[in-house]
Amino acid sequence: MPVALLVPAGLGLIFLVLPLAGLLAHTPWATLPQRLAAPGVLTALRLSLLTATVATLVCVVLGVPLAWLLARVEFPGRRLVRALVTVPLVLPPVVGGVALLLVFGRRGLLGGWLDATFGITLPFTTAGVVLAEAFVAMPFLVIAVEGALRGADTRYEEAAATLGAGRWTAFTHVTLPLVAPGVAAGAVLCWARALGEFGATITFAGNFPGRTQTMPLAVYLALETDLEAAIVLSLVLLTVSVAILAGLRDKWTAGP
Amino acid sequence: MTARWNHRTRWTRAALAGAVALALALAVTGCADELDPSAGGAGDGVRGPVTVFAAASLTESFTRLGTEFETAHPGTTVTFSFAGSSALATQVNQGAPADVFAAASPATMRAVTDAGNADGSPVTFARNQLVIAVPKGNPRSVSGLADLARSGTKVALCAPQVPCGAAARTALDAAGVPLTPVTLEQDVKGALSKVRLGEVDAALVYRTDATAAASEVDAVEFPESAEAVNDYPIVVLRQAGNPAAAREFVAYVRSDRGRAALSAAGFQPPRA
Numbered sequence: 001m002p003v004a005l006l007v008p009a010g011l012g013l014i015f016l017v018l019p020l021a022g023l024l025a026h027t028p029w030a031t032l033p034q035r036l037a038a039p040g041v042l043t044a045l046r047l048s049l050l051t052a053t054v055a056t057l058v059c060v061v062l063g064v065p066l067a068w069l070l071a072r073v074e075f076p077g078r079r080l081v082r083a084l085v086t087v088p089l090v091l092p093p094v095v096g097g098v099a100l101l102l103v104f105g106r107r108g109l110l111g112g113w114l115d116a117t118f119g120i121t122l123p124f125t126t127a128g129v130v131l132a133e134a135f136v137a138m139p140f141l142v143i144a145v146e147g148a149l150r151g152a153d154t155r156y157e158e159a160a161a162t163l164g165a166g167r168w169t170a171f172t173h174v175t176l177p178l179v180a181p182g183v184a185a186g187a188v189l190c191w192a193r194a195l196g197e198f199g200a201t202i203t204f205a206g207n208f209p210g211r212t213q214t215m216p217l218a219v220y221l222a223l224e225t226d227l228e229a230a231i232v233l234s235l236v237l238l239t240v241s242v243a244i245l246a247g248l249r250d251k252w253t254a255g256p
Numbered sequence: 257m258t259a260r261w262n263h264r265t266r267w268t269r270a271a272l273a274g275a276v277a278l279a280l281a282l283a284v285t286g287c288a289d290e291l292d293p294s295a296g297g298a299g300d301g302v303r304g305p306v307t308v309f310a311a312a313s314l315t316e317s318f319t320r321l322g323t324e325f326e327t328a329h330p331g332t333t334v335t336f337s338f339a340g341s342s343a344l345a346t347q348v349n350q351g352a353p354a355d356v357f358a359a360a361s362p363a364t365m366r367a368v369t370d371a372g373n374a375d376g377s378p379v380t381f382a383r384n385q386l387v388i389a390v391p392k393g394n395p396r397s398v399s400g401l402a403d404l405a406r407s408g409t410k411v412a413l414c415a416p417q418v419p420c421g422a423a424a425r426t427a428l429d430a431a432g433v434p435l436t437p438v439t440l441e442q443d444v445k446g447a448l449s450k451v452r453l454g455e456v457d458a459a460l461v462y463r464t465d466a467t468a469a470a471s472e473v474d475a476v477e478f479p480e481s482a483e484a485v486n487d488y489p490i491v492v493l494r495q496a497g498n499p500a501a502a503r504e505f506v507a508y509v510r511s512d513r514g515r516a517a518l519s520a521a522g523f524q525p526p527r528a
Contacts, residue, residue, distance in 0.1 A: 098453075107454040123455050124410070124438040206439025206450070207415065213440075221442060224342035224417035 020238070027235055028228045035232045043210050044218040045236060051126060051214060052194040055133035059141045059190045064183060067145035068171065072154075082146075089139045096135055097203025104131065104204070128205035129212050133194035140193050141186040148182020149175070188248050195241055303331035306501045307353060309344040310336055311360035311488070312443040313384060313420070316468045317521035318358070318509075324517070325508050332501055340418040340443035341365075348373055348493060355502035358490040358509070360384070360444075360462075361419035365489040375496065378489035381510050382523040384462045385485050386423055388476040389451045389469070396457050400478045401431040404458055412450040412459040415440040420447070423484035424460040430483040448473070462486075467522035487526065 028035065035041070069075075070082050088096055104111040104122045114120045122128040156178060160170040176183070198216040205212040207221065215237045222230035306325075310318050315338045322334035337344065337354070341364035348357055349371045357374075358381070359365040365378050390398050396409060404411050413435075414421030421440065428435055438456060441447040447459040452472045466475035490509060492502045508514050515525060 101453055101455060105453060105455050202442065202446075206412070207441065208437070208439050221415050221417050221440075223346055224340060224415070224442070227346060 023231060023234060023238070026228075026231055028232070031228075032232065035229060036236065038229070040209055040213075040218065041233065041236065044213055044215050044233070045240065047126070047129070047210065047213065048195055048215040048237070049240070051129045051133055052191050052197075055130045055137055055194040056141075056187055056191040058130065058134045059138045059194075060183070060187055063138050063141040063186070063190075064145055064176075067142045067149060067186075068175070070142070071146045071149035072175075085142050086139050088136050093136055093197065093199030093201075094203050097132060097200035100132060100135060100200065100204040104128075123204060124206045124208065124212060126205075126211055129201055129214060132200040132204045133197045136197055136200050137190040137193040141183075141190040144186030144189060145179060145182050148179040148186075151182075152178045184248070188245060192241060192245060195237070302329050302501045302504045304498050304501055305333045305335060306355050306498055306505050307335045307337070308356040308358065308505065309348060309352070309354040310338055310356075310358040311341045311344070311364075311419070312338050312445045313360055313462045313464055314338065314358055314488070315445070317464070317518050317523065320521075321509060321514055321517050324513065325505055328508070329501070329504065332504075334505065342367070342418050343442075348495075351495060353495065353497060354493055355496040355498050356490065356505055357493055358488065359419070360488055361422065361486050362489055363422070364419060365491065368491070368493070373494050375492045375494045375499065378491040379506075379510065380487045380526040381490050381514070382488040382518045383485050383526060384464055384488060384523055386420070386427055386460050386478075386481040387463045387466050388478060389448055389459045389461045389466045389473045390457065390476055391451060391454060392472060392474055394474050394476065398458055398476050400476070401428060401433045401435070401480060405433050405435050409458065410456040411435060411437045412439050412441055412447040412456040413437040414444055414447050414460070415442055418443055419486055420444040420460070420462060423486055426484040427460070427478075427480045431478075431480040462522075464522040485524075488523070 066085065070078065070085070101108060101123060103109050106112065106115055106121055106123070111122060122131060152175065156174050157170050160174045165173065196216055198220065201212070201214060202217055207213050207217050215233060219230050219233045222233055308318065308322070318336060322336060325334055326332055341359040341361060344357065345359065345364045345367040348354055348368050357368055368374055369378065388398055388404065390396065398404065403409070413424045416422055416425055439450065441450065444461050444465050448461045448465050448469060450456045451459045452469060463475060466473055490506055492499060492506055496502045519525065
């Protein structure tokens with residue numbers, strides 16, 4: 001085995017694992033049960049799981065068709081659309097949060113109309129958290145699904161068409177089952193990104209326990225006064241997400 | 257919002273410390289006025305970078321003081337990291353390469369002194385008081401804390417973990433106003449920005465922050481803020497890579513020129 005690959009690979013692994021080890025080393029194990037039972041921990045965790053899951057559903061409903069459009073339909077400006085879809089990936093989440101405020105805020109382009117017409121305001125609500133998470137997480141799903149669609153054999157769809165299937169039937173009965181593992185992998189990535197979302201959430205949805213304070217926000221605020229509390233919260237988030245991701249991975253996205 | 261500081265390696269810090277020590281040893285004069293609060297210029301032997309961790313509410317006044325300090329002491333560069341005091345205290349206690357720490361409350365400063373990371377004891381250099389920040393023109397005619405509890409009025413407060421949030425809680429309790437804010441922001445600038453963006457109708461912020469944003473917000477004074485006056489302590493840190501310049505900077509903040517800049521920003525002088 002070439003050392004030139006093994007050494008950097010080992011260093012890379014250490015670099016990724018060491019901070020987690022640091023977290024474990026500083027965990028106050030003795031007071032862990034009391035800290036876990038502290039008011040707010042469960043509330044924040046529940047809110048995080050709920051919003052990340054709803055955001056992922058939103059991303060799947062909107063993102064899969066978008067990925068299909070990018071992978072299967074030739075239209076002018078497709079490259080530009082694909083670039084636009086990936087913008088939230090490179091945009092600092094805080095900027096994303098401000099951008100969301102400028103559109104969905106009380107004085108925003110759409111937000112003002114929503115408020116005046118329906119009396120709906122999104123900032124500082126749980127729906128606002130879902131919106132912020134979906135905004136930053138959707139590109140992960142679109143990219144994963146588009147990749148799966150491009151890798152899938154289009155001859156199956158063509159065969160379905162020759163047998164009289166319309167485009168919608170071909171999509172639901174042939175294409176979608178074919179790329180299901182890709183959709184699942186994309187959804188898992190999307191969910192993980194949504195779960196860890198901080199910047200856009202605190203900027204757009206604010207921070208209020210039980211309503212918009214997700215785990216990452218709770219960690220950040222705990223850090224202000226109590227390092228150990230922040231470590232415990234991080235550990236909870238880490239454990240839950242690793243457990244869920246590992247469970248899903250075995251089920252749907254098992255590699256070779 | 258996110259803290260930022262110069263990343264310096266141990267080597268350059270050691271080299272810097274050596275250079276400063278050498279400069280100090282060579283400078284036979286000019287050391288006497290180093291700790292004099294009124295010393296405003298002539299810093300012999302004071303050079304190199306100074307990294308200052310300062311409360312978010314000091315952003316405007318310290319940025320200005322930093323530029324003045326660099327002019328008064330050629331060869332120095334002042335770098336700031338502005339954030340919520342508690343976050344900064346945590347970073348200092350985790351060994352962040354800072355020379356000076358200026359906090360928005362004695363409680364957050366205590367986190368640093370208790371951990372043994374202060375070089376000497378902190379001194380109070382300014383005081384700050386809360387005001388109600390409302391959009392320009394005060395569209396909801398807010399005249400006191402009680403108006404904030406009216407239904408349909410959206411209010412942003414600082415989180416209770418940071419000094420402005422603790423002060424807000426004290427003032428609200430003193431007024432006996434049961435207020436449910438829509439958001440608890442992680443620092444005072446976050447609360448203020450929610451007013452500037454029009455997302456809330458009011459926020460409790462420091463008078464200095466309202467002054468800095470005077471083109472966009474109006475400040476409504478309220479009597480209960482007297483119950484929650486924040487002392488601002490400053491200290492040189494033990495981990496300072498450039499302690500001489502750090503002390504000079506602290507002296508500059510406490511000098512007449514420093515006082516003038518702080519009072520222009522809306523701060524009150526420390527209690528005599």
